[in-house]
Amino acid sequence: MLTRRTLIARGLAGAAAAALPAPLTAAPTLPDWTLGLTDILENIAPQTLTRLHGRAPDDLAGTLYRNGPARFRRGSSTSGHWFDGDGLVRAWRIAGQEARLAARFVDTPKRRIEEQLGAIVQPGFGTASGPGAVVANPDDANAANTHVIAAGDKLLALWEAGSAFALDPETLATQGPVTFRPDLKHMPFLAHPRIEPSGRIWNVGPGGKYAYIWRLSADGSFEAGQLVELPMASYMHDFTATERHLVIVCQPWVAASSRLPFSQSMAWQPERGTRVLVLDKSDLTKRREFELPPLFFFHLGDAWEEADGTIRFDGCFHKDPTFALQGAPGLIEGRQDKVERPELTLVSLHPDGRAALVPAGITAEFPRVAPDIAGLPRRHTVFVGGFGGDRPFARTVGVWDWEAGRADSFDFGARQLVEEFVPTGHYLVGTTLNLAAQATELHIFDVRRMADGPVASWRSGVALPVSFHGSWVNV
Numbered sequence: 289m290l291t292r293r294t295l296i297a298r299g300l301a302g303a304a305a306a307a308l309p310a311p312l313t314a315a316p317t318l319p320d321w322t323l324g325l326t327d328i329l330e331n332i333a334p335q336t337l338t339r340l341h342g343r344a345p346d347d348l349a350g351t352l353y354r355n356g357p358a359r360f361r362r363g364s365s366t367s368g369h370w371f372d373g374d375g376l377v378r379a380w381r382i383a384g385q386e387a388r389l390a391a392r393f394v395d396t397p398k399r400r401i402e403e404q405l406g407a408i409v410q411p412g413f414g415t416a417s418g419p420g421a422v423v424a425n426p427d428d429a430n431a432a433n434t435h436v437i438a439a440g441d442k443l444l445a446l447w448e449a450g451s452a453f454a455l456d457p458e459t460l461a462t463q464g465p466v467t468f469r470p471d472l473k474h475m476p477f478l479a480h481p482r483i484e485p486s487g488r489i490w491n492v493g494p495g496g497k498y499a500y501i502w503r504l505s506a507d508g509s510f511e512a513g514q515l516v517e518l519p520m521a522s523y524m525h526d527f528t529a530t531e532r533h534l535v536i537v538c539q540p541w542v543a544a545s546s547r548l549p550f551s552q553s554m555a556w557q558p559e560r561g562t563r564v565l566v567l568d569k570s571d572l573t574k575r576r577e578f579e580l581p582p583l584f585f586f587h588l589g590d591a592w593e594e595a596d597g598t599i600r601f602d603g604c605f606h607k608d609p610t611f612a613l614q615g616a617p618g619l620i621e622g623r624q625d626k627v628e629r630p631e632l633t634l635v636s637l638h639p640d641g642r643a644a645l646v647p648a649g650i651t652a653e654f655p656r657v658a659p660d661i662a663g664l665p666r667r668h669t670v671f672v673g674g675f676g677g678d679r680p681f682a683r684t685v686g687v688w689d690w691e692a693g694r695a696d697s698f699d700f701g702a703r704q705l706v707e708e709f710v711p712t713g714h715y716l717v718g719t720t721l722n723l724a725a726q727a728t729e730l731h732i733f734d735v736r737r738m739a740d741g742p743v744a745s746w747r748s749g750v751a752l753p754v755s756f757h758g759s760w761v762n763v
Contacts (some may be wrong), residue, residue: 318622320723321679324705325619327375328358328717332391335749337730342744344385344732345715350382350762351457352717352730354708355436355445356755360620365407369414370616374399375433375445377460378752380719380730383763387730393454394432395462397422401569413550414617425474426450434479435757439489439508442686448525456543457761468502468510471762475500479757482529482590484508485660488530490569492536494544496521501572503532512703515570519563523554523609528588528601529569531663535591535601535637536565540582541609551613558582558608566599566638578643582608585630589655592665597639602669602690604630604653605645621681629675633688648688650695651675654708655759667691670716672706674699681705681754685718687735696738700731704729705754711735715743721754732758 339591357373360366366391367373378391378668393399398410401422409418411429421426430450437444444466451465451474467473476493483489487506492499497520503512522538529535539562562583584606592600607628615627624649636644652671667690674684674697683706686697698718700706709718709731716733728751731742 319624320676321624321681321705322619322622323723323726323751324681324721325370325622326751326753327361328391328393328753331472332378332389332750332752334388334390337387337389337746337748338386339387340729340745340747342732342742344382344387345734348712348715348717348732349383350712350760351382352719352758352760353396353436353438353443354378354707354719354755354758355381355433356757357431357433357752358391358654358753358755359399360408362402362408363406365409365418367408367412367415367620368617369412369561371414372408372412372431372620373433373753374402375431375447376752376755377436377443377445377455377704378577378719378755378758379457379460380717382717382730382732389728389730389748389750390460392455392460394455394463396430396432397428398431401428426476427474430465433756435759437481437483437489437506437759438761440506442508444508446477446481448479449476450474452477467735468504469513472500472510472513477502478524478526478528480587482527483659483662484529484531484533485662485664487700488717490534492524492527492534494518494524499524499536501567511745516567516572516575518567519565519577520560525586526588528591528603529663530591530593530599530601532569532570532593533591533599534567534572535588535599537580537585537588537603538563538565538566539584541584541612554609556584558610564635564643576641578634578637578641580643580645583607584612586612586656587653589669590657590662592663594664594665599637600634602632602634602648602655604655604671605633606630615680624678624680632669632671632673632688648690648693648695650688652688653682656708656711658711658713660713668735669710670709671695672708673697674706677702679705682707685709685716685733685738687716687738698733698738698741707755708757709733710758712721712762717760718751719755721751722747726751 358376359374443455454463489504562580589602630651672682
């Protein structure tokens with residue numbers, strides 16, 4: 289039987305990482321897109337944005353919360369991976385025709401230790417321990433930098449190998465790591481929970497060959513949990529769910545040793561293929577497994593179930609983990625390695641045990657679905673894309689129609705770095721980093737007319753690093 293201590297140890301091992309690279313030099317040839325990995329030194333005080341054009345819809349008011357790494361360098365030391373910067377939660381508030389921004393770092397033990405030492409010392413996804421590191425449990429390495437969701441009267445800043453950190457939704461002040469039950473302290477809690485339209489939250493805490501399945505109420509309180517065995521001890525960043533099932537995709541990047549850095553402890557074993565575990569939400573002992581070809585991924589879209597029992601979901605699939613191993617670490621050094629881009633793909637799991645992949649034919653990332661239809665049948669996927677050229681980030685945002693086989697999208701151009709866009713009702717809300725203006729901008733789209741461009745846009749007075757994920761919360 290896997291113990292909590294073993295899960296914690298494995299979660300901590302998953303947070304270990306690579307040796308520190310040489311610090312960035314003052315070379316004048318750094319490409320302009322490195323503004324997307326700039327260091328923010330202080331919290332961002334509330335500021336009113338400048339409206340660039342258009343009008344906000346009358347029926348849209350609330351806050352776009354976003355999270356992402358925003359401090360990569362201290363003194364002469366540098367993070368070894370894009371995923372390891374300190375988490376900065378941003379609140380983009382829209383009320384009437386006014387938009388405002390405030391941002392605050394999550395006050396983690398990792399950040400406090402490194403602030404005191406003036407150096408990057410805590411281990412992470414791709415950064416090794418340095419002199420003075422203190423790692424008594426996984427949350428000492430927790431950057432709380434990947435996602436942020438609302439749960440009751442608080443926000444949860446999420447990582448993938450430790451606890452959620454609770455924040456005040458108004459001030460963004462950190463309230464501390466969340467312990468859902470005393471014996472589950474410091475347990476892994478993935479950065480991509482699946483939230484039902486009712487608000488119930490499902491999540492996975494991976495630990496080698498096993499995972500803990502979390503079930504929380506809409507207010508974020510613990511309802512139930514259970515340990516399940518996985519098809520293999522694969523790296524896990526995301527999972528998905530239908531109305532009745534959890535779908536856990538185990539890719540063949542598997543734990544092979546306890547060697548450090550973390551990337552060297554994992555082995556790409558394509559001969560094992562990809563295994564998909566389907567669990568019944570009402571009884572987690574009821575399970576089915578499906579086989580897919582070898583693939584690597586970070587992000588999946590919500591799944592749904594057809595009338596005949598077929599389960600479908602989409603994902604953005606790489607051929608292998610080269611981006612995780614080389615591409616993302618290179619960004620910190622101002623280097624863009626030539627790695628293949630993820631392709632938007634539809635997966636079908638049939639009742640007779642067959643599984644099939646249907647590529648959309650476009651490179652894409654950050655697949656999203658409106659929260660009111662999470663787990664329910666659908667035909668559209670929100671994505672960002674337009675990868676390529678001399679910049680490593682997206683330049684377009686769009687909506688893919690699986691029935692029509694085409695996208696309705698908008699191209700911001702080569703001088704904008706496009707972040708994930710979040711659907712809410714008939715609208716998408718998201719941010720871009722304008723390299724020409726050296727400022728981060730906020731945009732609203734009508735999903736029914738994407739090619740027409742944003743219906744309203746605002747510009748902040750600061751250039752924020754490219755963030756990962758976020759949530760829209762209505763007023």
